[in-house]
Amino acid sequence: MSLALSPAARDALADWLAEERALNATAEATLRAYGADVTGFLAFLAEYDGAPAGPARLAAMELRDMRAWMAHERGRGLGARSLARALSAVKGFFRWYGRRAGIEPTAVLSVRAPKFRRKLPRPLTEDAAREVLDTVGETARDPWIAARDTAVVTLLYGCGLRISEALGLKACDAPLPGSLRITGKGGKERIVPVLPAARDAVDAYLAVCPFELPPEGPLFRGARGGALNPRLVARAMEQTRARLGLPASATPHALRHSFATHLLGAGGDLRAIQELLGHASLSTTQAYTAVDTARLMEVYEAAHPKA
Incomplete structure (x- = not known):
């Protein structure tokens, strides 16, 4: 062409x-x-x-x-x-x-884009997300790979990272600090708090990883020591959702959706969640978090009490 x-x-x-x-x-x-x-x-x-x-x-x-x-x-x-x-x-x-x-x-x-119905994200329930974190390592053939997969999915759900962002971490980023500076889409930087569970999961992986990890090399490694392929994380999720009876929408990216939705459900501020996810538009975050009308009304009434 x-x-x-x-x-x-x-x-x-x-x-x-x-x-x-x-x-x-x-x-x-x-x-x-x-x-x-x-x-x-x-x-x-x-x-x-x-x-x-x-x-x-x-x-x-x-x-x-x-x-x-x-x-x-x-x-x-x-x-x-x-x-x-x-x-x-x-x-x-x-x-x-x-x-x-x-x-x-x-x-x-001046040409207008054709209209189309956006597919809304389908986050996991809180119980399902916890089950994924507890189960994903059970599908691995080696203990260190089990620890690796658990660490990656914990970062996706616990920190709201994209898979590319989690796999883009370098060995020098560990042990994980209290917060990470993440460079996302379009080179946009954001600060993401690191939960103790995510830090512990990465520490557990580091304790059993069989490869030497130079500071500027990738933190997460494949079976032969190279950078971990995101397809392997997707495959681990496929096996895990089959074991748990979860729908096909339970993908690695769904864990990021779930992070945002559950944070909002626990009372998180929508604009703060927007910053954590690295979204340029609040409307993107709104769709991303599967915001329901009742929850939006609660947020509105709490912020704007009637006189």
């Missing part, structure tokens, strides 16, 4: 992705998705026009071009959620390209 790109468009795309990587610390998986989405868009333009899109074509984008692309994507079966993601990537590219080329990509930026 990249053959349909003009050299100028290909270079511009490469420069944009490089800037996203360097300045915004965008994850490699996200960069690959951005590249695929924008490449697909530029390839459509080439087919639509009968020639690869160069700088003049990119500067002359019209609303009808965007509508034709979106109709084409719908026609090949792309769902609303995927199309919205692709449109977001295209807008990001044109926003950057507009600054670089000194143009106003109004036609691109």
Whole structure:
């Protein structure tokens, strides 16, 4: 498909992705998705026009071009959620390209994303979350792997970490302090308190880990000593939920949802939870925590008592 790109468009795309990587610390998986989405868009333009899109074509984008692309994507079966993601990537590219080329990509930026129903997270119950922490090590073939898996899932549930954040910890981060400085999506930093249970679980793993752990190396290791693959954590969760009879939604990421939901249920402040999770938007946290109307009314009435 990249053959349909003009050299100028290909270079511009490469420069944009490089800037996203360097300045915004965008994850490699996200960069690959951005590249695929924008490449697909530029390839459509080439087919639509009968020639690869160069700088003049990119500067002359019209609303009808965007509508034709979106109709084409719908026609090949792309769902609303995927199309919205692709449109977001295209807008990001044109926003950057507009600054670089000194143009106003109004036609691109004014297009509205298709509406779609967001799937709400499905947190575990408090009892189920405790059972996962107590059981996940039972599926491991070696005691040290059992301790490792228990430590990882305890960090996900006890600190609300993303799996990438937990596996991104270095050996020098242990023994865990009272709080961790975590770098999340987009390079955004946040301070996360570390519960004693999480600290103890990591200490138990360190006591039996058979590998030497250089300070700047990964804290969590796979069976052969390399960095732990997140797929192995997902597999441990799959085996655990099968043993406990939990639904397929009981994934490693569901433990992060559960952390937030249970914290709110215990009286936590929604904005404080937003900070702990590293969300840019309060509405994201609201969906993330499976907030129910009754609980929101309790929070509202407590904060705004009637005169």
